[in-house]
Amino acid sequence: MSRVFNTPEIVSPGTRRHVLDMAAEVGYLPNESARTLATKKSNMVGLVWDTDHRRPGWRHPFLQDILVALKSALSAQGLHLLMLAPDRGAGPDSRQRFLRAVQRHNVDGVVIIDNGSRDPAVLALVDAEVPCVALDLRFTGPTCTSITSDNAGGGRLAAQHLIDRGHHRIATITGPPETWPAAERLAGFRAALTEAGQPLADADIASGDWYLDSGYAAMKRLLPRSPTAVFAAGDEMAVGAMRAIHEAGLRIPGDIAIIGFDDIEVAALVPPGLTTVAQDKTGIGTAAAEAIVAMLLGSPAPAEPTTLPTALITRGST
Template identity: 45%
Template sequence: MDIDELARRSGVSAATVSRALNGRPEVSAATRARIVALAAELGYSPNASARTLASRRSGLIGLLWDTDYRSGGRQHPFLQEVLIGLKAALSDRGQGLILLPIVPPDDEAGYVRLARQYTLDGIVMMGVDQHTPQVRALLATPVPCVGLDLALDGPRTASVGSDNRSAAATAVAHLHARGHRRIATITGPLDLWPAAERLAGYRAELARRRLRRRPEYEVAGDFFAASGTAGMRRLLDLPTPPTAVFVAGDAMAIAAMRAAADTGRTVPDDVAVVGFDDIDAAAMVHPGLTTIAQDYRRFGTTAARVLAELAAAPSTEPPRSVLLPTRLVVRESSGTDDST
């Protein structure tokens, strides 16, 4: 069964069949309904290759995820949740997802070539260095690109992430409500958008609460456990150590709590801790880690929606950011209302 046979049996032209099946307004509702019903009855399915050639759209979205960038090859802890949301939303739109290979550093046109080869409708990026020549070359093209926790810059780009600034402010406000006035932070790598936003939110809430910002209370981390250990030891060695620490990632926060215990401190009595991410281990450690939860499945569904909006938007639309809400999960590590 091909489109010509379906047209013959419908008593219309092949062009009318194509318009009807694609929902074009030139075809009356009655004719469209008759053609769609006959196509279903006869088991007609458009040829994917022919449809791509005709529409210049493949229905495919590329996923560009660098397992080695800043992770040492470790799996992203929320990759599965992101993929579940992304695949479900794309399926609802009749689109598919393919994982793009990482091109060599000297292949500047590599990603542009892949986008053309697969006639991609768009690309979702996670954990990539957007400043490399091959990624910058891709961002300069008309291909819609959405970065997850990446602040992309290009003519057809958008970024999806949590409202990290507001979330960090919520963490500081929570510690302030527990009675703390000497609140420190262990940051993530500040060249990454989420880490920079969390530090900005921490600083803004200190200012709003009229708490003195102390440069020695801002210790750099890298989202991995070892930097949480080193950061907490450095803070507790200060002449006037903090009574509370907002840590920009849960892996660092859990390590920071262990470091405090190793120095004879008790969490939360001697130092309260709030993390960020709500990884599974946050509820399993003792004391349980108070943290900021992100909706990673919503990252995926939002990326699919934003890609569709980018594809339909004028090419002159500026890059934009979509910020998703977070949630404070209170456990034992931040203490009670009468902490000091």
């Protein structure tokens, strides 16, 4: 009887022992499909990873760290992670491709690691009131919450560091402006500079798409302004910018100092070492797991995003 496993306090010690012994002897394993069919809960958390068909998945280098932490924390709760394949079932409504997959599998909740665009198929999950936690995406709803780094605070850290180093001609390379993290990092950076009495000129702002080449291109646009320091809102772009600086015959940090954001592996490896604002990747993954678990247990979705602290890591580039 399933009572022995699910509500042992309700069954007498004698029968309990007996049933347990039998189960152990036969090597009884409960069948999850049958359980799911009966209860409508699957003990599976869905993962929406890539949304964009043009790009083969979001390949931000620290995604793997987040994923590992997320998986570990979920495992500890006995939850499995199901990487959702978009359901292209009958019905032309591609907005529902994730929702359909979720419903068919009775997935309990969803973690969204998306590329920053507000994909309608993701919004459909929110509308359907599937419990979900989004990473680096500002989603709210009765069943949705967000996890993100303290991007504004990180932007301030970067600004303060450059100010402390005595820089006055400061420029920045931002991520895609419509993106939440990009907007926050810029806002924090700009606020700190303004407070320090050296507001950021629009001409000293160039934007990229997070990837290396865009940092290279953005830096080329910034070079004519001859900044003495630049804050790139992502390490990949920072590395691209460093290349542009070198190609211009300038030295780092002598002629131009540069600070990044993320602290991905290459930051430590590219000479002279990239100073950067580190994100707590493991913390993000763990927080995502905790958030989804709490919601599955009945807690309401926090209206405010959960924010993880960032930290300045000083290396040779500043």
